[in-house]
Amino acid sequence: MNYSKACLLLLVVTFSSVALAGVAGQGGLKVSNVMAGYATGEIYFAVNNTPVNPANCSNTSENNMVLIVDPDKSDVSLVLSILLTANTIDKEIDIQVYDDVCKNGYAVIRRVKI
Numbered sequence: 202m203n204y205s206k207a208c209l210l211l212l213v214v215t216f217s218s219v220a221l222a223g224v225a226g227q228g229g230l231k232v233s234n235v236m237a238g239y240a241t242g243e244i245y246f247a248v249n250n251t252p253v254n255p256a257n258c259s260n261t262s263e264n265n266m267v268l269i270v271d272p273d274k275s276d277v278s279l280v281l282s283i284l285l286t287a288n289t290i291d292k293e294i295d296i297q298v299y300d301d302v303c304k305n306g307y308a309v310i311r312r313v314k315i
Contacts, residue, residue, distance in 0.1 A: 224311050227253040228295040232288040233266075237281055242272035243304065246284050252308060253298050260306035268298065269307035280313055287315050 230248040237244045251263040261267060270280045287294045297311040 223300055224297040225253045225255040225300050226295065226297050228293065230294050230296065231291065232284050232294060235281070235284050235288060237277075242277055244270040244277055244281055244284070245307065246270070248294075252296070254308045255298060255300035256303050256308060258303035258306055258308045261303075261308040267307055268296070268310050269304050271302075271304045271309045274299070274302075274309060274311065280310070283313050283315050287313075 233247045254261045295314040302309045
């Protein structure tokens with residue numbers, strides 16, 4: 202492999218990993234319940250499988266499959282709408298979870314897709 206191809210390959214690998222840094226994704230989850238109405242604005246929701254937990258948050262585990270929506274990081278009303286819709290129609294969701302953030306001991310989602 203010549204020098205220019207090696208440099209190009211190195212740049213592609215480097216920038217690809219940077220683009221994915223900061224979050225971990227997971228699909229095929231179903232919302233089993235949603236807890237909202239807290240004075241501090243967060244939403245907690247439970248899913249049917251052990252959620253991804255790259256930050257090793259103490260309250261998100263295979264025995265407590267709960268994640269949090271942080272109002273400082275997400276539009277809570279939009280996420281609540283998606284979660285309630287998914288729960289009502291029994292549709293799977295995909296999530297992205299921050300890999301370096303916990304709130305109240307729970308893994309924090311970056312986004313949700315229905």
